[in-house]
Amino acid sequence: MSISTRRARERANTQERIIEAALHVLETEGAAALTIRRIANDVEYSAPVVYQHFANKDALILELVAHGHRLMLTQVLQASQEADVDRRMRCLASEYVRFAGEHPHLYQVMNDPTVDADERRRVAEPAIDALKELLTTWSAAHDVVLADLDEACETLWGTLYGIASLGHLSNVGNDRARRLAEQALHAILLGWRTDASEKRQQAPGSAM
Amino acid sequence: MSISTRRARERANTQERIIEAALHVLETEGAAALTIRRIANDVEYSAPVVYQHFANKDALILELVAHGHRLMLTQVLQASQEADVDRRMRCLASEYVRFAGEHPHLYQVMNDPTVDADERRRVAEPAIDALKELLTTWSAAHDVVLADLDEACETLWGTLYGIASLGHLSNVGNDRARRLAEQALHAILLGWRTDASEKRQQAPGSAM
DNA sequence: CTCCAGTTTCTAACGCCGTTAGATTTCCTA
DNA sequence: TAGGAAATCTAACGGCGTTAGAAACTGGAG
Numbered sequence: 408m409s410i411s412t413r414r415a416r417e418r419a420n421t422q423e424r425i426i427e428a429a430l431h432v433l434e435t436e437g438a439a440a441l442t443i444r445r446i447a448n449d450v451e452y453s454a455p456v457v458y459q460h461f462a463n464k465d466a467l468i469l470e471l472v473a474h475g476h477r478l479m480l481t482q483v484l485q486a487s488q489e490a491d492v493d494r495r496m497r498c499l500a501s502e503y504v505r506f507a508g509e510h511p512h513l514y515q516v517m518n519d520p521t522v523d524a525d526e527r528r529r530v531a532e533p534a535i536d537a538l539k540e541l542l543t544t545w546s547a548a549h550d551v552v553l554a555d556l557d558e559a560c561e562t563l564w565g566t567l568y569g570i571a572s573l574g575h576l577s578n579v580g581n582d583r584a585r586r587l588a589e590q591a592l593h594a595i596l597l598g599w600r601t602d603a604s605e606k607r608q609q610a611p612g613s614a615m
Numbered sequence: 616m617s618i619s620t621r622r623a624r625e626r627a628n629t630q631e632r633i634i635e636a637a638l639h640v641l642e643t644e645g646a647a648a649l650t651i652r653r654i655a656n657d658v659e660y661s662a663p664v665v666y667q668h669f670a671n672k673d674a675l676i677l678e679l680v681a682h683g684h685r686l687m688l689t690q691v692l693q694a695s696q697e698a699d700v701d702r703r704m705r706c707l708a709s710e711y712v713r714f715a716g717e718h719p720h721l722y723q724v725m726n727d728p729t730v731d732a733d734e735r736r737r738v739a740e741p742a743i744d745a746l747k748e749l750l751t752t753w754s755a756a757h758d759v760v761l762a763d764l765d766e767a768c769e770t771l772w773g774t775l776y777g778i779a780s781l782g783h784l785s786n787v788g789n790d791r792a793r794r795l796a797e798q799a800l801h802a803i804l805l806g807w808r809t810d811a812s813e814k815r816q817q818a819p820g821s822a823m
Numbered sequence: 824c825t826c827c828a829g830t831t832t833c834t835a836a837c838g839c840c841g842t843t844a845g846a847t848t849t850c851c852t853a
Numbered sequence: 854t855a856g857g858a859a860a861t862c863t864a865a866c867g868g869c870g871t872t873a874g875a876a877a878c879t880g881g882a883g
Contacts, residue, residue, distance in 0.1 A: 414859085438729070443841060453862050455843075464841065515728050520783050521646070528786065561781055562795045569777020573769055575728050578736065587770045594806025601805055622830090651870060661833050663872075672870065 422460040424450045426470055430513070433471060437512045438519075441468075468522060473530040475517040479506045480534045492548045495541065496596065500567055500588040507571035508581030515575070518568065535564060545596070551603040559599070566591055630668040632658045634678055638721070641679060645720045646727075649676075676730060681738040683725040687714045688742045700756045703749060704804065708775055708796040715779035716789030723783070726776065743772060753804070759811040767807070774799055 428449040433441050443464060447454040461467040483506060487498035507514040516522070517531075539560045546553050553559045570588045573579045579587070636657040641649050651672060655662040669675040691714060695706035715722040724730070725739075747768045754761050761767045778796045781787045787795070 442839085444839090454841085455863095456861065458842070459860080518780075520723050520780075524783060558791070558795060558798075561787055562778065562799045565778040565781040565795070566774045566799055567777065568780060569775065570770065570773035572726075572728075572776065573773045575732060579769060583766070587766060587773065590766075591770045591774055591803060594803040594810070595799060596802075596806075597809055598802025598805040601809055602802075650868085652868085662870085663834095664832065666871075667831085 418460075421450065421452075421456075425457060425460055425467070426474065429467060430471055430474065433512050433516060434510060438516060465522065468516060468519075469526050469530065471513070472517050472519075472522060472527060475510070475513045476531050476534050478510075478513075479503070479517075480537060482506055484537065492541075492545045493596075496545060496592060497589050499538070499541065500592040501585045503567050504571045504574065504585045504588045505581065508574050508584070511575055514571070518572075535560065538564060549600055549603075551600055553599065563592065563595065566595065626668075629658065629660075629664075633665060633668055633675070634682065637675060638679055638682065641720050641724060642718060646724060673730065676724060676727075677734050677738065679721070680725050680727075680730060680735060683718070683721045684739050684742050686718075686721075687711070687725075688745060690714055692745065700749075700753045701804075704753060704800060705797050707746070707749065708800040709793045711775050712779045712782065712793045712796045713789065716782050716792070719783055722779070726780075743768065746772060757808055757811075759808055761807065771800065771803065774803065 425446060429441060429446050432445060432449065443457050444454045446467075447457055450456075457467065461470070483499055483502040486502045486505075487495050489495040489498050518527075539556060542553075542560055542563065543556065545551075546556075546559075567588055570584055570591055573587070574581050574584045633654060637649060637654050640653060640657065651665050652662045654675075655665050658664075665675070669678070691707055691710040694710045694713075695703050697703040697706050726735075747764060750761075750768055750771065751764065753759075754764075754767075775796055778792055778799055781795070782789050782792045
């Protein structure tokens with residue numbers, strides 16, 4: 408009994424080491440350096456051992472993506488603990504972009520279109536849910552009834568992603584991108600509020 | 616004399632054929648199928664011939680990216696010839712996302728972070744400039760003075776990119792993504808106008 | 824027409840990749 | 854301590870981008 412549990416523990420341990428090694432290579436040297444042989448070498452095993460823990464490279468990468476989202480979620484939430492909802496929103500935008508800038512390669516893999524869309528969606532869900540929750544409290548605080556919460560959330564998510572991507576895509580520095588994200592978020596939310604108040608003035612109905 | 620010009624013409628012709636073949640493979644089968652050997656096969660040459668026309672695969676891909684931006688620019692401009700500036704803006708957002716949805720693989724390569732950032736920026740410049748021009752006329756039409764035109768433009772560009780990416784990133788269909796893009800653009804522009812009018816009420820100054 | 828120079832094109836190979844089969848070693852148990 | 858299962862390694866496959874060097878074709882001079 409105890410021997411098999413030890414085996415399982417060792418197994419889990421090397422699996423964890425593989426993930427950490429992969430993460431380290433990815434963050435320090437980029438996606439191009441992330442090869443099975445390289446990872447195996449770093450954990451002092453031969454390449455096929457990796458396939459005892461992951462069906463293939465894609466599965467390993469998916470694990471990195473999931474890890475990345477967990478990391479991002481905790482960092483962003485932890486850094487944006489403002490009392491005011493609007494400040495919290497603003498802070499979230501800024502911190503999201505900061506994360507993208509501080510972990511460019513990880514962020515890149517997290518949004519790599521070549522990893523299966525469904526799986527990517529799945530591992531990103533907790534982060535999206537957190538945004539959805541914040542957006543809910545925001546809309547309640549401002550008496551704004553959003554026609555479709557999911558749509559509104561996806562709009563914000565997409566916007567943040569797009570502006571964070573500017574950081575690598577062009578010459579826009581991270582600080583500037585953070586300001587742009589704050590500004591865009593501010594503008595979108597303000598736009599929604601304006602829409603809502605306009606609607607309120609003429610007839611009771613849903614937003615936009 | 617005439618013989619060397621004919622040689623040059625033939626040379627340019629095969630180069631064009633290579634690009635077209637590459638584009639065809641990319642659009643119909645995706646980036647994974649885009650290999651030098653495959654392209655060479657399609658133009659009925661052996662692989663090394665490709666290297667007489669392009670320094671390496673990256674250079675060829677950059678050509679596809681440039682082609683993609685030209686295609687997108689003409690399609691979007693041609694489809695959004697509205698008289699009203701706001702309608703034109705709205706239409707531009709919608710058409711941008713439509714293009715992304717109709718050429719998913721090309722669009723993916725156009726925004727692939729692994730292609731050199733400077734080169735990518737360079738070939739995307741004409742499209743960005745067109746957006747900048749439209750934004751200028753918009754701000755003039757609404758008496759909105761944008762603090763930094765380039766920043767505002769990059770915000771819009773990033774937002775459109777992010778929302779267009781939702782199309783592949785999640786379950787969001789293209790039609791829905793188009794509506795979201797229109798909505799986000801509308802909200803951002805409305806936000807800027809609101810900012811400007813607020814500023815106007817208290818003191819003359821720049822926006823945001 | 825023939826032969827030669829120069830260009831174009833191809834074949835073969837290098838080193839890398841992800842991945843798998845089969846031999847080998849290691850470890851527990853009976 | 855011998856045998857069998859588990860873990861691990863070596864070697865290989867096919868494919869990738871890329872390059873060197875052989876082969877074939879082209880055009881003009883004797």
